[in-house]
Amino acid sequence: MSKIEIQNLTVEYTDKNRRFTALKDVSFSVESGEFVSVIGSSGCGKSTLLSILEGINSPAEGTILIDGKPISGTGTDRGVVFQHYSLFPWMTARKNIAFGIKQVKKEISKAHRLKLADEYLEKVGLGEFKNQYPSQLSGGMQQRVAIARALAMDTDILLMDEPFGAIDAKNRTILQELLLKLWEGDGVQEKKTVVFVTHDIDEAILLSDRIIMMSASPGRVYKEISVPFERPRNRSDLVQTRDYSKFRNELLSLFYGDIMDKIGGSEVVL
Numbered sequence: 001m002s003k004i005e006i007q008n009l010t011v012e013y014t015d016k017n018r019r020f021t022a023l024k025d026v027s028f029s030v031e032s033g034e035f036v037s038v039i040g041s042s043g044c045g046k047s048t049l050l051s052i053l054e055g056i057n058s059p060a061e062g063t064i065l066i067d068g069k070p071i072s073g074t075g076t077d078r079g080v081v082f083q084h085y086s087l088f089p090w091m092t093a094r095k096n097i098a099f100g101i102k103q104v105k106k107e108i109s110k111a112h113r114l115k116l117a118d119e120y121l122e123k124v125g126l127g128e129f130k131n132q133y134p135s136q137l138s139g140g141m142q143q144r145v146a147i148a149r150a151l152a153m154d155t156d157i158l159l160m161d162e163p164f165g166a167i168d169a170k171n172r173t174i175l176q177e178l179l180l181k182l183w184e185g186d187g188v189q190e191k192k193t194v195v196f197v198t199h200d201i202d203e204a205i206l207l208s209d210r211i212i213m214m215s216a217s218p219g220r221v222y223k224e225i226s227v228p229f230e231r232p233r234n235r236s237d238l239v240q241t242r243d244y245s246k247f248r249n250e251l252l253s254l255f256y257g258d259i260m261d262k263i264g265g266s267e268v269v270l
């Protein structure tokens, strides 16, 4: 049984009495411990798909199964990280994390929650900033707190909607490597099941086991592609290989090929 099964999902928005189909007949599954990225051009429905998985939005048609059971609304089995860090401004970094843990694991004592918060802040390199408020941290640091919170909540599933989209290139690289290291873990702990939305093909290749490429108007699954590179992955080693360039070029051709199909072009020169 797959961890997540998305079956024939159609999502509609009604705006000023006009009905708009954001997703049409989207189906794919995600295995337990798999890292799947969803890529596609702006407006193809990536965030809509994540909002349905999170349970804050309902489809017009179709079903989401988690561990074989249909979801109804949000659940403590799913943690989320968004592009905008969504930390509570009135709470320190450690309190933000401890509060997140409390939402999903009420049985954990306050002292234990704070201890876990401190451990996760250490893991993301922010141990000495634990008593700072979000406004005292840079964007990249705030996103590290948001990632630490999501991991500390220890949900089976992590939903990440362009978590590094608002971060500058250097910090983005650091955060991708941090996420990869934390997700790959020590090989003993069970890996989280991740659905990761991004615009960035290199980010998708570095992080994912599989890439779901979407096309727009309405949003559909265009291609599912397995990423053939072994783990643990190291960015600098990976990008220097000929296999990487070949794979990346194939993905880019598919990505832009979809757009060219729509505007009537025939060939993409990379």
Ligand SMILES: Nc1ncnc2c1ncn2[C@@H]1O[C@H](COP(=O)(O)OP(=O)(O)OP(=O)(O)O)[C@@H](O)[C@H]1O
Pocket: 013, 014, 015, 020, 022, 040, 041, 042, 043, 044, 045, 046, 047, 048, 049
């Ligand atoms: N609340 C809403 N009401 C009406 N239309 C919406 C709503 N939310 C999204 N849409 C439309 O649904 C489509 C899909 O939007 P969505 O935000 O899911 O795309 P996306 O792929 O995540 O885009 P981006 O990469 O730019 O964030 C878009 O055409 C958008 O305008």
